[in-house]
Amino acid sequence: MEASSWGVPGRALPLILVAAPVDVPLGWLAELEDPRFSYRLQTSGHEVVRDVYRYRPDLLILGLRLRDPGPFEVLRRVREMSEELRVVAVDRAFRRAEAEHALESGADDLFWYGMPDGLAKALIMARLRRATPVTPSAQLIEDGWLRLDLGAREATVQGRFVPLTSLEFDLLHVLARNPGQVLSAEQLLRHAWRSRPDGDPSRVKYAVLRLRRAVTRATGAEAPVETVRGVGYRYVVPGPHPA
Structure with missing residues (x-):
């Protein structure tokens, strides 16, 4: 089963990333057909981790029978990227041990495929209302x-x-919104990654490097993102360029 064609960067609707095995009930997927949000379906754990990084979804629905890798490894990697992303674990039926394991591993909520018609969608809308940030x-x-x-x-x-991943866009947005101001790795983790400030600062270093390369590849110009050694990074508005 291929990923849905919906849910791409530049979206106007909230995006739900659904991580489920190939035999996910089609009737349950019908709950995700709604004009108020879009969804993207992946059946491989590796693709799910990639899409969380690339698309920054508003909600992750994580199937507890996912493979390659399994759901708990996916959840560990997702939580390394973001503490704020709301994750709902889903299974074919309620299994107490699996439910407790999911919640202890970082999931925020749990439901299952056999819920009464319409209830899953109502729960999804409730989670999205809490997860979707206010539009600036x-x-x-x-x-x-x-x-x-x-x-x-x-x-x-x-x-x-300039083609940017969603994370690169968010990073550039935070820097450009504060021109000339030095932002620490902890501040960038909090605002661009929407993660806890005690995350790994090396993420920022390599993300800034990728951002600079993306700008240079697209324009031939250097990205005006300066490294202030031992402090952080700042965006400096370039001056006029000679014709």
Whole structure:
């Protein structure tokens, strides 16, 4: 079963990432057909971890019979990336030991495929209301060099589109929203990763490196993200460029 074609960066709707084995009941998937949100289905644990990193979903529904790797390894990796992502574990039927293991491992909630019609969707909507961040009032950041469209989640530099992963976009957004200000790795983890500030700061170092490379590949220009040794990183608005 291939991933849904819905749920891509630049989405206008909340995105649910569904991690389920290939034999997930089709009737239950019908609960996810709703104009108020989109969903993306993956049947491999590796693809789920990749999609959490790439798409930054608003909610993860994690099947407890997932394979390659299994659900608890996926949950461990997801929690390394984000403490804030709401995770709902789902199984074919309620199994107490599995339910307790899931909740102790970092899941926030639990339901199962055999719930009465409509109840799963009602629970999903309730979780999304708590998980979806408030839309920022300013939808554009423009400084003469960089343009960030927060609604479309698109970045352009001097009129050239810069393809960024969702995490790279969020990182650039946090830096560009605070031009000239040095932000520590802990601050960036909190705001770009939406994670606890005691996470691994090496994530920031390598994400900044990937962001710089993405800008250079797309535009030929260096990304104006400076490293302030021993302190953090800052975005400095480039001055006028000669014609």
